[in-house]
Amino acid sequence: MSAFLLGIGFRADMGTCARKLVLLKLIDACDDDGSRIFPAISTIARAAQCSTRQVQRELKAFLDIGLIRLVREGGKGPRSTNEFALDLDVLQLLGKGGWALVASEKRPDAAAEKGDTVSPLDRAEKGDTGSTERVTPETSKGDKLSHPTPPDPSLDPSVEREREREDGKKIDADGWALLKDWPGFAGMPKEPALKVWRSLEPDERAEAARLFPHWLALLKAQRKTHTPAPSTYFGQKLWREVPEPQAAAPKPAYAPAFGPVWAAIRMRDLLTGPKAATPLKAWEERSLADGTMKLDRDALQKANRLRGGWPMVNALHQAAETRGLGIHGFGPEEEHLGKLCEFVPIGSEVWQAWKLEHELRGWPWLPDPGTMRGVYFPAGGPAGLEAFEQSVRGTNDAQQAAE
Numbered sequence: 001m002s003a004f005l006l007g008i009g010f011r012a013d014m015g016t017c018a019r020k021l022v023l024l025k026l027i028d029a030c031d032d033d034g035s036r037i038f039p040a041i042s043t044i045a046r047a048a049q050c051s052t053r054q055v056q057r058e059l060k061a062f063l064d065i066g067l068i069r070l071v072r073e074g075g076k077g078p079r080s081t082n083e084f085a086l087d088l089d090v091l092q093l094l095g096k097g098g099w100a101l102v103a104s105e106k107r108p109d110a111a112a113e114k115g116d117t118v119s120p121l122d123r124a125e126k127g128d129t130g131s132t133e134r135v136t137p138e139t140s141k142g143d144k145l146s147h148p149t150p151p152d153p154s155l156d157p158s159v160e161r162e163r164e165r166e167d168g169k170k171i172d173a174d175g176w177a178l179l180k181d182w183p184g185f186a187g188m189p190k191e192p193a194l195k196v197w198r199s200l201e202p203d204e205r206a207e208a209a210r211l212f213p214h215w216l217a218l219l220k221a222q223r224k225t226h227t228p229a230p231s232t233y234f235g236q237k238l239w240r241e242v243p244e245p246q247a248a249a250p251k252p253a254y255a256p257a258f259g260p261v262w263a264a265i266r267m268r269d270l271l272t273g274p275k276a277a278t279p280l281k282a283w284e285e286r287s288l289a290d291g292t293m294k295l296d297r298d299a300l301q302k303a304n305r306l307r308g309g310w311p312m313v314n315a316l317h318q319a320a321e322t323r324g325l326g327i328h329g330f331g332p333e334e335e336h337l338g339k340l341c342e343f344v345p346i347g348s349e350v351w352q353a354w355k356l357e358h359e360l361r362g363w364p365w366l367p368d369p370g371t372m373r374g375v376y377f378p379a380g381g382p383a384g385l386e387a388f389e390q391s392v393r394g395t396n397d398a399q400q401a402a403e
Contacts, residue, residue, distance in 0.1 A: 005027045008091055008095040012091070012099070013098030013099060018048055018049075018050040021047065021049065021050070022055055022058040026062075026068065026084065028047075034088050036083065037085060039081065066087050067087055069084065070083075171198055179230055183216070184226075184227050185229065188229075192231050196231045207239055210239075211242045212233075255334070255338070258366075258372055258376060261330055261334050261335060262320075262326050263338070263377055263378075264340065264341050265327060266313055266316055267341075267378055269312050269313050270361075271385075271388075274309030274310060275311060302362055305362055306363075310364060313363075317366070318367075337392065340388055341376040341377060342376065342377065343375075343376055345374040346369065346375070356382075
């Protein structure tokens with residue numbers, strides 16, 4: 001759209017509102033030189049708020065006085081419309097003298113035309129007047145459920161041109177993003193490389209950008225001392241020489257100490273009972289026999305079970321207390337059990353209840369959590385252990401069935 005031409009169109013006295021709106025729509029769709037006008041008739045009609053028949057008559061009038069000329073005839077398929085071009089000299093005359101003057105000079109019979117000039121139908125009756133007696137009853141004709149033809153979906157050319165300009169800006173921006181960090185290319189002219197970049201197809205540009213870092217890595221692995229210029233990379237499509245990068249191996253899952261998954265794995269091991277027998281040592285037996293040991297047998301057995309009954313739990317405690325380490329590597333089952341745990345503030349009633357539960361069951365208690373405000377236990381306190389244990393058994397049963 002040309003603002004200069006639009007100004008002439010606004011000043012022009014076109015005789016009727018519809019004619020002026022049609023002209024303004026044509027100017028809105030044209031290039032600065034008045035060319036490339038190809039909106040659909042329905043598009044012009046919507047803009048001018050008149051019928052398509054009215055638009056067709058106005059376009060014919062414009063053709064008659066030479067205001068527009070037909071550059072290319074459409075109608076060859078979907079979205080195929082006539083292409084017109086404005087005669088800027090005639091447009092200038094309209095801006096100065098108006099439609100009446102120009103039309104009288106170019107086509108004298110056009111000066112007085114106003115509005116819809118379609119002649120009415122002849123009054124004489126045509127076709128079957130119904131005088132003949134019908135053999136079958138008269139029925140309604142035509143498709144009663146038909147819908148009006150939808151408007152032409154073609155875009156306004158001015159919108160299409162704006163979209164093309166926006167696409168061009170994005171293409172250049174993507175190209176600059178690659179060129180700015182090109183090894184050994186600082187201070188070199190970028191425009192030749194950008195020209196080759198623009199000539200690529202969209203999918204080629206996407207692949208060139210995606211594989212660029214892998215191409216640099218390949219050059220480094222091949223001990224190449226020279227990096228080809230961007231125009232060479234784009235022009236010879238060197239990214240095609242790059243093997244498809246392998247997906248990075250997923251990092252092993254990590255469960256922080258005292259977190260939900262860590263707590264779930266710890267509690268699962270405790271619930272399955274001691275893993276090793278912890279008999280009294282010989283010197284402990286002798287001390288109990290001769291009475292030199294102040295502790296009784298049950299207390300000694302409990303202490304031994306705490307130290308050796310759950311090797312994995314004790315290892316978790318030691319790693320968490322001495323190095324602050326959690327658990328590296330766990331599966332979806334452990335992750336599911338972790339979701340069944342809740343945060344318990346240190347020193348709270350639930351914390352004390354868990355500590356008592358450990359003493360009653362002979363389980364090793366947690367190491368010092370340091371500056372942490374709380375740790376995780378199965379949800380619901382000790383009373384919720386039954387539900388947690390059922391989930392553990394369900395997970396184990398599913399694993400055994402799969403095996």
